[in-house]
Amino acid sequence: MLEQIRQWIERRRKGRTGNIAPENTPTPKTAGDQLLSECRLIVLDLETTGLNASKDEVIAVGAVAITGGAIDLSDQFDLILKRPELDITQTVLIHGIGPEALTRGHELEDALLFLLEWMNGDPILAYHTAFDQKFLEKTLKAELGYTRNHTWMDVAELLPAFFPDAQTGGKGLDHWADHFGLEVSARHHAASDALATAELTLIALNKARKNGLKTLRELHDKLRYQRRLKNMHRM
């Protein structure tokens, strides 16, 4: 996969990519009649310098794609972004990316354009979307002036929607991963967390199919209904 990126960046350097401007990137898709058994979904995880979207920055993007109900490992995204100017001493312990790895990373603008192209406008799933969405949108806007809205779905909502009785002992990714006995190879590594999130997504999609859900819209509606239900309980 890195070879692919290298080639793509090479092409860009040679100036032929001038026409791949942010506005020429694939159009985001909405949750419509796409069949869950066929469509492509992006499962994404970001590593950041901290939790505060207004001052912290993205340093790594990991993502895998689910196509036709399976994680296709030839279709994944695993990049450390080049942000040497950032002070990462605060979170370096959690995600394990040191300043040296960051300087070897990819030019931010290149990487983001490649990400947009790779995602191909497909719906994005993440664990606690609010966090990833905020960071990604902020970065895309700041670096590329890109402001289009993508379809996001929260795996943290998806799981309790299909497994309401699961005794997970908490709401975190770790809780659900433990509940289903998943092995996460390197927790807090963007790509590894993305894979764990994608595995949980597969489990939820398997259940969704058994509950008779066929399209992306039905899945999206189910989540919205779930959210409303939760808000009602809260009131």
Next chain:
Amino acid sequence: MAAANQDNSRPQNTRSIMVFLQAHAPFSSMDEDHLAHFAEHATLRFYADGDVVLSPEDGVVNRFYVVKQGRIRGERHNEKADKTETTFEISRGECFPLAAIIGERPTRTLHRAVGDTFCLSIEQDAFVTLISESEPFRDFCMRGVSSLLDQVNQRIQTGAMASMSSSFSLSTPLERYALRNPIVCSPDLPVRKAVARMHENNVGSIVITDESRHPIGIFTLRDLRTMIAKDTGTLDTPVRQLMTRDPRSLTAQADAFEAAMLMAENHFAHLCVVDEENRLIGMVSESDLFSLQRVDLVNLARTISTATHLRTLVSLRTDVSRLVDAMLAHGADSGQIVKMITTLNDVTVRRVLELNIKKNDPGIPFTWLTFGSEGRQEQTLLTDQDNGILFQTPEGMTEDQVREKLLPFARTVNDELADCGFTLCKGNIMASNPKLCLSDREWDDWFIRFIDASTPQNLVYSSIFLDMRAVFGPTDSLHELLEKVLTRIRKNALFQKMLAGNALQRKPPLTMFRNFRYVSDGKKRNLDLKRQGLAPFVEAVRVFALANGVENANTLERMDELVRKGVFDAKDANAWKDAYSLIQAIRMRAHQEMLERGEELTNYIDPDDLNQLDRRILRESFRQAQRLQQKLEVTYQL
């Protein structure tokens, strides 16, 4: 594994899948590039408990799977009982389906997930790439025999295990049994003190050692009993006078099977375990080996060898069959089992001879010879008598006069052996045949004619008379005879070539398209495991052995010897030994099943009665026989 972790040019998830794969066979022995190829082309799928993963209705299999988490159960519908049976379970790190993807056909088994299950899988294309580029992967998937042999052996064992429930293996090195420090004493210690020491330590035997800790004798409770009963000593007698001298010993690397065989052959219950310098390091008793099991090899051998009546011997034969079952259960391979059967058969033959000598001594020393499978120590439960007598003519007697005395004796022995279950030989290859009761000079003449005038009829007999062994009586004269015979064969290139040509008469039962070729008796789809399966190995190996001066008659040992002499490549020989042993194992299991059903034993099986894996293995084993025959063709330009 560390290398894969540090290699940052690959995405984290690819690396983690490689690390996962590396923990399991065959991936553990594959190159990193090939693992990366797998990981980069894999898809990961989830199956909830009870979901169908792969079904016969899916058509030709086009993916190769590895279980990453959870389990897969194989289900087959049993039409007779009209119920679904679990045929296998595949757990974490294991692959499926093998036979179907290689055979490019649908699976015959429904694969169902047990619990939350994730499987990695690659498409046929990536699978083919790996097969063609990675040798360990190819070996695992294609050559089958060695890696799949383990599985088959395992299945054969679990079948026999059902009634035994034990995880004991006869291949376990002795060091696992001989951990405890043996109780020792010096030769001068009075029996009273030696017994006191045994009592304190709650053991039944004590080893007598010299100053350098070399075992020089052993004293057991049995010896104490004998001493008191026969009044051969008092409690103050030095133990040296009552001990059994020069106890048998093995090194710690020898396995439990060797120990059991040694005990069975010599009818004793204790063995010393020594280091390379013959210093005592431990002690193994019969009960250490068999206490948890009801396998009573030593006791059975002892009972046979001390039986006082023919009818006792006859009744003991059923115990031999029970023992075969137990041996299969305890992980003995087919080579070990045929040797064990041969050992017990030898003991029986010897006892029949001893009882007859006691009753009616012909008065002339002789050597009792066995030929064919018994000569090769490759007997199974279905066994013919092939025997003869070798004698030295006493002064003042003619050979015919000796025969007059020996033949009636041999007749009785042949008949009594038949009562014990050794079928009378239809071709009259028996000691009571005047043509096979010969003096050393006559035997030598006989072999000269046999080798120099090699008629087609002679060649048929080569499988009998060129695999020869002494079971009873002096062995020197046979050894001299064999040496002469081997020298003659080594010098006679024409005879070798004719033997080789004869060995090629029996083709392994495979068609050009690698299907089974059946015995043409019209009714059943039969394979003759002995004549079509084992014989090609036995006969080809015999030619190489005789041509290269190997005196041993056992096929597996002949192959080992041929590797040592540089005639066979070690890898080839291993594949051939595996294949040969496997056919033998399938044959023996079939015999046990026939016994259970009370049927007459035959060497025929219908491959349709075998499961898919066994069928594939059998086919591969026959292919190995073809390879061995090809070597014969090339060597003798046939």
